[in-house]
Amino acid sequence: MEIDFWIDRWENDQTGFHQPQINPYLVYFYGEKGPPLEQRDRLRVFVPLCGKSSDMLWLSQNGYKVFGVECSERAVRAFFEENGLACKHATKDDHALYISEKQAADSSPAIEIYQGDFFALQADVFDDVSDVFDRASLIALPEDMRKQYAEKMAELLKPGTRVLLVTLSYEQSQMDGPPFSVSEEDVHALYAENFSVQKLCFKDIIDDEQRMKDRGLNSLVETVYKLTRK
Ligand SMILES: C[S@@+](CC[C@H](N)C(=O)[O-])C[C@H]1O[C@@H](n2cnc3c(N)ncnc32)[C@H](O)[C@@H]1O
Incomplete structure (x- = not known):
């Protein structure tokens, strides 16, 4: 699942992974x-492989500093345009940086998106990152890239940083990813060396996911973890 695959998906409007509603977890x-609320602007939340996720808007509107990384320029532009946010532009290392401009009466922290490759992000961008929200990011990647992704997260995040990780697991032989099936064993294998891993909740959501039923699945379990960088 190289970057070109995703850029093509965005160019061809194959973005069924995008959820208009805010993630309930x-x-x-x-x-x-x-x-x-008054303590939230001390926290800075990173949203990896962010697409045009409305979750970033929710985080900002609820007092959190937030930034994402996304390889598709079209997705980044869509995020700002569809949410009616003007933005300014800068560059940081190998990334184009989009920063939302504040409206006069708006006290929400600015939203930043680094447009470019997650794997090229530099550690200095993560100095004050306290939290990560990973929905449809780890599970967007095939097995070999998931290992690189977890290693890169460990490299970038400081001790104490929390990750809210949402995974899906299903019988991989019933469907090709993405999204890929990531089991509890996989999560431990990927993260346990550098993160403490706490399973928060899980639910079989197949009855709400007709698209996945149509692709051949008869069970689809969503699991939420809290990871803490050791
Ligand atoms: C399955 S989508 C999930 C998007 C978002 N997390 C959400 O919940 O809607 C995965 C996203 O990761 C982006 N992506 C994939 N590989 C990337 C990489 N190496 N660097 C930056 N973005 C990447 C894709 O363009 C796509 O928007």
Whole structure:
């Protein structure tokens, strides 16, 4: 799943992974269970492989600093345009950087998106990162790239950084990814050396996922983990 594959998907509007609604686990763990509103701007949340995810908008509107990385320029432009956000442009190392411009009455922290390759991000960008929200990012990658992804996360994140990780698992022989099946054993194999791994909840969601039923699945388990960088 090299970058060209994803750029083609965006160019051809094959973006069935995009969810118009805000991820319910994000809302629960960072809204209801999150810190009080006035303490949130001390936290900076990284959204890897972010697409045009509305979750970034929710994080900003709920007081968190947020930045994403996304390889597709079309996805990044769509994020700002569809949300009516003006943005300024800069460059940082190998990435084009898009930064939302504040409206007069808006106290939400700015949203930044690094457009380019996740694997080319430099550690200095992560100095004040406290949290990561990974929905449809790890599971977008095939097995060999998932290993590189978890290693890169360990390289970039400082001790204490929390990751809310949402995975899917299913019988891989029933369907080709993406999304790829990532089991609990896989999560431990990928992360346990550098992160503590806590399973928070899981649910079989196949009855809500007609698209996945049509692709041949009879079970699809969504699992949420909290990882903490050791
Ligand atoms: C399955 S989508 C998920 C998007 C987003 N997390 C969401 O919940 O809607 C995976 C995204 O990762 C992007 N992507 C894939 N490989 C990447 C890479 N190496 N660097 C940056 N973005 C990448 C793709 O363009 C795509 O938008």
